[in-house]
Amino acid sequence: MSHGKCCLLLLLLLPFCNVFAQPDSASYYLSQMPGKYFSEVNKKIEKYNNRLSTGTEKTLVKLSRWENKVRQSLQQINPEAAARLFKDKDATFEGLLNKLREGKTAIASNAAGYSEYNDNLSTALKYIQTQRNKIDTSLVQSAGKLSKNLTSVQQAEATSEAVEKFIKERKRQLILESVKYLGKSKYLKNINKESYYYTEAVKNYKELFSNPKDAEKKAMELVNNIPAFKKFFQKNSQLAGMFGNTSLEGSAASLGGLQTRSGINALLQDRISQAGAAGAQAFTQNMQAAQAQLSQLKTKLLNNIPSNGEGDLPDFKPNTQKAKTFGQRLEYIANVQFNKTAQKNAAANFALGIGYKLNDRSAAGFAISYELGFGSIQRLSLQSRGIGLRSYADWKLKKQIFFSGGFEFNHENDFESLSTLKSATGWQKSALMGLMKKIPSGKKFGKEMRFQLLYDLLSNSNNNSAVVFRMGYGF
Numbered sequence: 001m002s003h004g005k006c007c008l009l010l011l012l013l014l015p016f017c018n019v020f021a022q023p024d025s026a027s028y029y030l031s032q033m034p035g036k037y038f039s040e041v042n043k044k045i046e047k048y049n050n051r052l053s054t055g056t057e058k059t060l061v062k063l064s065r066w067e068n069k070v071r072q073s074l075q076q077i078n079p080e081a082a083a084r085l086f087k088d089k090d091a092t093f094e095g096l097l098n099k100l101r102e103g104k105t106a107i108a109s110n111a112a113g114y115s116e117y118n119d120n121l122s123t124a125l126k127y128i129q130t131q132r133n134k135i136d137t138s139l140v141q142s143a144g145k146l147s148k149n150l151t152s153v154q155q156a157e158a159t160s161e162a163v164e165k166f167i168k169e170r171k172r173q174l175i176l177e178s179v180k181y182l183g184k185s186k187y188l189k190n191i192n193k194e195s196y197y198y199t200e201a202v203k204n205y206k207e208l209f210s211n212p213k214d215a216e217k218k219a220m221e222l223v224n225n226i227p228a229f230k231k232f233f234q235k236n237s238q239l240a241g242m243f244g245n246t247s248l249e250g251s252a253a254s255l256g257g258l259q260t261r262s263g264i265n266a267l268l269q270d271r272i273s274q275a276g277a278a279g280a281q282a283f284t285q286n287m288q289a290a291q292a293q294l295s296q297l298k299t300k301l302l303n304n305i306p307s308n309g310e311g312d313l314p315d316f317k318p319n320t321q322k323a324k325t326f327g328q329r330l331e332y333i334a335n336v337q338f339n340k341t342a343q344k345n346a347a348a349n350f351a352l353g354i355g356y357k358l359n360d361r362s363a364a365g366f367a368i369s370y371e372l373g374f375g376s377i378q379r380l381s382l383q384s385r386g387i388g389l390r391s392y393a394d395w396k397l398k399k400q401i402f403f404s405g406g407f408e409f410n411h412e413n414d415f416e417s418l419s420t421l422k423s424a425t426g427w428q429k430s431a432l433m434g435l436m437k438k439i440p441s442g443k444k445f446g447k448e449m450r451f452q453l454l455y456d457l458l459s460n461s462n463n464n465s466a467v468v469f470r471m472g473y474g475f
Contacts, residue, residue, distance in 0.1 A: 026229075027134040029222040034215040038142040041121070041216060045149045048209040051325075052156045052202065056163055059198045060097040062190070063167065067093045069187040070178055077181045085177050096166060112157035117210035119238040122150055124223045127232050153209075160202050171195045192316055200323035208325070319359045331355045331363055335450065335472025339371070339465065347373040347385050351472075353392070361396040369410070386411045394436060404436040404452055412462075428462040438474065446473030 074082035089095045128135070128143040171191050178188060212220070223229050234240055321329050333353045338346065350372065355365025367390040373383035392406035408430040434454035441449045452470040459466035 025226050026131050029225050030128060030131060030135045030139065032222055033139065034218050037215045037219045038146050040213055041146055042149055044209060044213075045146075045153050048205060049152060049156050051205045052160050055198070055201055055205070056160060057097070057100065059167070059194055060093055060100065060163075062194050063093040063171075064097050066187040066190045066194075067170075067174065070174060070182070070185065070191075073182055073185065073187070074178060081177055081181060085174065091170070093167075093170060096163070112154050112161055114238065115157075115206070115210065116239075117212070118150065118154065120220065122147065123233050123237040124220065124229070125150065126236060127223065127226075127229050130232070157206070164199055164202060167195050167198060189316065193318070196316070196318055197322050200318075200320070204323050204325070204328075321357050321359055329357045331357060331365070332475040333365075333367065333450065333472060334446075334475075335452070335470045337468060337470040347371050349386075349388070351388075351390065351470075353390065355392070355394075362394060364391075364393040366391050369408075371410075371412075397435075400438040402436040402438065403433075404454065405431075405433040407431055410462075410464075412464075428464070429458055430462060430464065431457040432468060433457065434468075441473070446475045448474045450474050 071082055071086050074085065086092060090099075125143045125147040129140055129147070132140045174191060175188055178185070182188065331354070333351075333355065335351050337349045337351075339349055348371070349369050351367045351369035353365055353367025355363045357363045369388035369390060371384075371386035371388070373385035388408055388410035390406055390408045392404065395403045397403055409427050410430060411426050412428055432454040434452060436450055436452045439449045439451075441447070450470075450472050452468070454468040454470070456462070456464060456466050456468060
């Protein structure tokens, strides 16, 4: 066979070789799904639903209590106003709370707002279920179960959005009707604050839920590698349905009849030129007047927007930490200080601690420390020199400068076993006060570096150095 015929034969067989060499892309990629993917997402859904339901109930309990205080105060001052505000029990916070506890449909709620995370996840699960003839049955069943659980998330989100709207409307009604009689009552302020924190907390819960973990990222990466899934997404995703067609790809024909920017500009220039110099001057003056009026309207609109977003009591300064979860409000610290006195050789004091952010400016916590001695220059040796218990509180002064202080109990005597720590005579007290500087750092080593310069108010009684310098990281 000639060389030319051999080349021609290879070219003809190449497509068939490619088909037999590669497995079906859907079964190939889906078979590599991480084993813990479905369990992780199910746990996220359970936690998210619990946060929404628990947070909603706690908020309504507080709002109901303050609403009743407002009612009692109004009845003493203006019974007619109280009757108007509370004639419909279902329109109160307490009425809504009772319905939720009874499992009734509290309020009519539309579909939840669009979520890219939910849409991607839901569409991927639908696609996996369409591949039941190509992949393992357990994978299809897991996808079906997860899809049902995701539906409960969408229902919970729709309910929380409806509750949020109800709270804002009821709060606005209470403030507008009551403030003229009660002034800026502490109960109205509490209702105003709680409404804000509920909105921010729900927003935070959604962000946490929509943040994919490693197994989720890997799973979505595998699904997106399937060419058929991209077409499936264009036809079956929620985003595609919002456009009212079966494809996300635009069509030039659908834009027919619309004026273009260049066409409008040409038309304006033609009309102005026909009017001559006077027409051009009038057009310029009218444009300037229109821009000035728009600027005034914009300023008026911005000035009328309350600082807290929705409330009518603008004095409120929110504490953003209240909208976060308990875990998000925790901080972790690690630091070291080097000690050397006339009585003792050099040593390093290592500490690990945990704190709680009280608000955006302050935090408090406790730590445990371990002192490691190095011996003398003539004879280097590692020794367990002591252990300590610390409490601390930090208060932001300006930018990254903090006031820092705390009480400490340190066991300064050498010890070879934990049993020697039981003696109360070996412990010394310290009361530290000073300044701390925080410097943002890379995520690899921690969120921030911390440098502390402290003064021990009890240094005369414990024979320790009066000035303490510590450096470390905050996480």
